[in-house]
Amino acid sequence: MDYVDLHVHTTASDGTYSPEEVVKLAKQEGLRAIAITDHDTVKGLKEASLAGEKYGVEVIPGCELSVEYPHGQMHIVGLWISKDPKFVAAELQFLRDKRHSRNKDIIKKLQNLGIDITYEEVLEIVKNGTTVGRPHIARVLVKKGVVKDINEAFTKYIGPNGLAYVPKTKFSPKKAIDIIKKEGGLVILAHPYSLNLGPDALKDELIRLKGFGLDGMEVYYSEHTPEQERLYLNLCKELGLLISGGSDFHGSVKKGIFLGKGKGNLKIPYALVEKMKEYRRQKGLGI
Numbered sequence: 694m695d696y697v698d699l700h701v702h703t704t705a706s707d708g709t710y711s712p713e714e715v716v717k718l719a720k721q722e723g724l725r726a727i728a729i730t731d732h733d734t735v736k737g738l739k740e741a742s743l744a745g746e747k748y749g750v751e752v753i754p755g756c757e758l759s760v761e762y763p764h765g766q767m768h769i770v771g772l773w774i775s776k777d778p779k780f781v782a783a784e785l786q787f788l789r790d791k792r793h794s795r796n797k798d799i800i801k802k803l804q805n806l807g808i809d810i811t812y813e814e815v816l817e818i819v820k821n822g823t824t825v826g827r828p829h830i831a832r833v834l835v836k837k838g839v840v841k842d843i844n845e846a847f848t849k850y851i852g853p854n855g856l857a858y859v860p861k862t863k864f865s866p867k868k869a870i871d872i873i874k875k876e877g878g879l880v881i882l883a884h885p886y887s888l889n890l891g892p893d894a895l896k897d898e899l900i901r902l903k904g905f906g907l908d909g910m911e912v913y914y915s916e917h918t919p920e921q922e923r924l925y926l927n928l929c930k931e932l933g934l935l936i937s938g939g940s941d942f943h944g945s946v947k948k949g950i951f952l953g954k955g956k957g958n959l960k961i962p963y964a965l966v967e968k969m970k971e972y973r974r975q976k977g978l979g980i
C-alpha cells in the first residue's frame with residue numbers, strides 16, 4: 694500500500710529540514726505524497742514542489758494557521774492552496790509581522806529575567822525561513838545552555854505557563870477558513886485532541902466549523918490514542934467530513950516525531966488523498 698503524510702513543517706517556518714530535504718526524506722521513507730503545511734507562510738511551497746518533481750513525490754501545497762480558541766489550541770490546515778497564492782500571502786504577511794513584535798516582546802521578557810539573548814541571535818538560526826516562532830527562541834536558549842532542552846525552554850520560559858510567555862495574534866476560525874477557501878484549498882481541522890473537548894462538545898464544535906466551511910479533520914496524528922482515532926473517525930463519518938492525517942514532523946526541534954511514521958506506528962493510506970481529490974472534483978475545485 695502507498696502511504697502519505699499530510700502535515701509537515703520545513704525551515705520556511707519552524708521545522709529543521711528545508712523543503713527539498715523534507716521531500717527527499719519522504720522519498721527515502723517510501724511516501725507517495727506529503728503536504729507542506731508551514732505556520733503562516735507559503736514560501737516553502739515552490740522549492741518543495743520542484744523537489745517533488747525531482748524525487749517523484751507528490752507534494753500537496755498547504756499551510757497551517759493557529760486560530761482564536763478559548764479552551765485549548767485550534768489549528769487549521771489548508772490543503773491544495775494554489776502555488777502562488779497572492780491573497781493568502783498578504784494575509785499571512787500580517788500574521789508574520791505580528792509574530793516579529795511578539796518575538797521581540799518575548800526576548801525583552803527573557804532579558805528582564807537576566808538571560809543573555811538577543812533577537813539577532815534568533816534570526817541567525819532562522820536562516821532562509823520566513824515564519825519566526827518560539828521553537829527558534831527555544832533553540833537559542835538550548836544552544837546558550839540556559840536550558841537543557843527544547844521542552845524545558847517551553848515549560849520554564851516560553852510556554853503558556855512560562856515566565857516569558859506572550860500570546861500570539863490569531864485570526865478567528867471563520868477568517869482563517871475564509872482565507873483558505875478563497876485560495877481554493879480544503880479546510881482541515883488539525884490535531885483535534887488539542888481542543889480539549891469531550892465527544893459531545895467536539896461534535897458541536899465541528900458542526901459550528903462546518904458551518905464556516907470545514908471540509909475535514911485529522912484523524913491520524915502522532916499524539917492521538919487509538920480511542921481518539923476511533924472517535925474522530927466516527928465523527929468524520931457521522932458529519933460527512935474528509936479524513937486526513939499527518940505526523941506534524943518538525944525535524945530535530947520535535948524529537949521522536951518521524952516523517953510519515955509519527956511516534957512509530959502512524960500509517961496514513963494514499964486512499965485518503967484519492968478521496969480528497971474526488972471531493973475536489975465534485976466541488977469543481979480541480980485537483
Ligand code: AMP
Binds near residue numbers: 707826843848861946
Ligand atoms: P509559535 O507558533 O511561535 O507560538 O510556536 C508554536 C510551535 O511551538 C509549534 O510548532 C509547537 O509544536 C511548538 N511547541 C510548543 N510546545 C513545545 C514543546 N514543549 N516542545 C517542542 N515544541 C513545542
Ligand code: ZN
Binds near residue numbers: 702706707708732943
Ligand atoms: Zn511548528
Ligand code: FE
Binds near residue numbers: 883
Ligand atoms: Fe498544529
Ligand code: FE
Binds near residue numbers: 700702757941
Ligand atoms: Fe503543525
